[in-house]
Amino acid sequence: MADRVRVLKVKQSVLANNDKRAEEFRAELKEKGIFMINLMSSPGSGKTTLLVNLINRLKKDLRIGVMEADMDASVDAETILSKTGARVIQLNTSGECHLDAKMTSEGFHGLDAQGLDLVILENIGNLVCPAEFDTGAAMNLVLLSVPEGDDKPLKYPLMFRRGDAFVFTKMDARVVFDFDVDKAKERILRLNPNAVFFPVSAKLDEGVDTLAEYLLARVREYKEK
């Protein structure tokens, strides 16, 4: 047996390009003055919990709508509605592993976004497919939870290249998991030199204020331009 591992490329045909549709939808959002965030991560990284905490901090300043994408459940939308009162719509993808610009814009038009300042799309829990599709969002917010490990940027590089801001969630779990924050940052910055980082613990209520302030500033900046 050789010392080095053999590498074999196995490749399928690529998916259709949806960049044009995403640009049109982004222009529509800009015209309406609505900032859209595309929230992405692995399953179970804490997207819904973070969303509840963020909305409850931001709702005095911003009118917020949420699009919850899941393959065929609606538990997250129920949670958002009951815990924040935000305007919410559940998008079911019937098995698709991502939202593209068409699906997102259909969801947006189903949400009744009249008068909103901020719309957050909670994408399907997945580090692969959602990264491949521009949804038309003004910002890609990517979560990486401590239990997943600081090596994820090495293994899912496209997601970490496509993110604008990164949230390290479940920081309290560092008592049981090795997770080197500096190493994670360095690996992301190598893919994405403009990345910004927010370590948070929803359980200890740490870091969420800082993230909320950052997002509020970004929304205001967007609406002023």
Added chain:
Amino acid sequence: MADRVRVLKVKQSVLANNDKRAEEFRAELKEKGIFMINLMSSPGSGKTTLLVNLINRLKKDLRIGVMEADMDASVDAETILSKTGARVIQLNTSGECHLDAKMTSEGFHGLDAQGLDLVILENIGNLVCPAEFDTGAAMNLVLLSVPEGDDKPLKYPLMFRRGDAFVFTKMDARVVFDFDVDKAKERILRLNPNAVFFPVSAKLDEGVDTLAEYLLARVREYKEK
């Protein structure tokens, strides 16, 4: 605002069916007496760690080969090779989020599987796409880690329907995470009445022996039939 959440179906066209190819590949494996396991989970659920522990327990009884699938890294294959000495090949999918039967059989033929008893495919870390494609494996082994939460079967039902055996990993992390094992089992059994379960902690070295014995019995049973 209504009390109930609105549900909108947004759907893309389905992917091509690869069932025929999977059946042909399964027949080839059967003829060669090679048991194949398709290992699936979210990113960071502990697939590689479990694999290292399993191989080191099983290698005295079985000749084992490993196919490591990743989008464009080879760190896992290097780990398997250095920590177990097993015959290993890295499959790079160039961005694809799953392995289908064609890709798996190409990988298998690249592995030089002559004389092996057991081949394990470590699929891409993803709870969505890999569940959609029969790889030709004799067994789908699905991991769910404690930090991901016991609600994942509700949100990724296809994966939990397609699994044959389920491993709850990082059981030691229950000191910081709520994870109701009975609830997780019940949710999986509702989708999949024949499911069997193995709670493990690689850190505490608990539960891995039981899983290894189960797999050994399954491989022997398969080879005798």
